[in-house]
Amino acid sequence: MKEILIPALILGGLGLFFGALLAFAGIIFKVKKDERIQLIEETLPGANCGGCGFSGCGGYAEAIVSGEAPCNLCAVGGAEVAKYISEVMGVQSEFVKKYAYLHCTGGAYQRYVYEGIEDCTYANNLAGGRKSCTYGCLGLGSCAKACPVGAIDVIEGVPTVNKNKCTGCGVCKRTCPRGLFEIMPESTKIIVKCSSHDKTIDMKNSCPDGCIACRKCERGCPEDAIKVIDNLARIDYDKCVHCGNCVENCPKKIISYIE
């Protein structure tokens, strides 16, 4: 009997001792956490894409509860998640579906043959990139590799966004060394497919597609919504009524409807 009782008591006693120690430590080292943080974190997709601008889903949840962030920033979770979060927080919020759009046609000429690492950031650092346009797409597909949902395919050197998959998280925009993507709401109909600030005369040498700053779009716009600033046409989407005059007037066809 003794051979069984003593070890059992010793082991049980040690267990009790450490149990008490942990219970005590639990009180000392208690971290106060708002339970709403956990509720929101469970609802968020957990992709930690950083599209909301916070360190991850956990960081975003904390920011919502502390009142620093609105409820509708999670592009991956979409309307459903935004609705749930606003219910938890007891506020009203609307969610707008957004997609990534590329402000480039990828049409620039090749300047030199690049044989380095298949990564746009590295290529960009090597004498301003392999293409003749120092603003445009490098075509090495860093965005496609970074996209957490696999929505970008590089087709013939131009990243193409698959709208069925794109969640509008903006990882591509942050990955692209030239920031060529723009995250725009679903309602956007017209886009300028160029980011070059090159002057008209330089543009002829760098890209057959690029904006030559002819200002035909600007003159034809009834709402004064499109302006050529720093040699590049820009649309003010708050004013744009989607009349399509600029699309028709553009001699380079870089202002176009979104398919």
Place this chain on the structure above:
Amino acid sequence: MKLIAELFSISLGAILVENFVLVRFMGICPFLGVSKKVDTAVGMGLAVTFVMGLSTLMTHLVQRYVLEALGLEYLQTIVFILIIAALVQFVEMFLQKSVPALYASLGIYLPLITTNCAVLGVAIYAADTSIYTVFTAVWYGVSAGLGFLLAIVLLAGIRERLETSDYPKAMEGFPVALISAALLALAFMGFSGFNI
């Protein structure tokens, strides 16, 4: 003077000659899991060092004054596991409260120290009361932890540089990490047989 020589010999043995990861091949899970960035590797190495030092102290005391005193040496494994598990929980609570950033970056690997066989291994080696006193046992535990720290930081440094290196695509991720770890282990084999 004799003590200093002994301590030096224990450290040399635990850090280089009998490195727990690279020579004894214990604790491979966190070694590969948390060695992507030097920062987190240092954090993990320090956490393991802390747990090893603390657990060798506790396990050696329990071994010496409880188990051996009562002739219950056969309970060693289960008692040591209990002690280590409780200590890791304690460290986790402590980190969550005082260093939340490190807590977040260690993630699942922190509770996994519980099942890290290197910690149990060092506790069992250090429990040999005929070789170690309480002080030298703790010294051995901390040295073993520093050996782990050295190994994981070396590998993390290599893996950080591998990120930008050119190697076959099929080797990306763990394959190339395993090969690097193997080469590192081979280098550490050069210390085998050292004695003071």
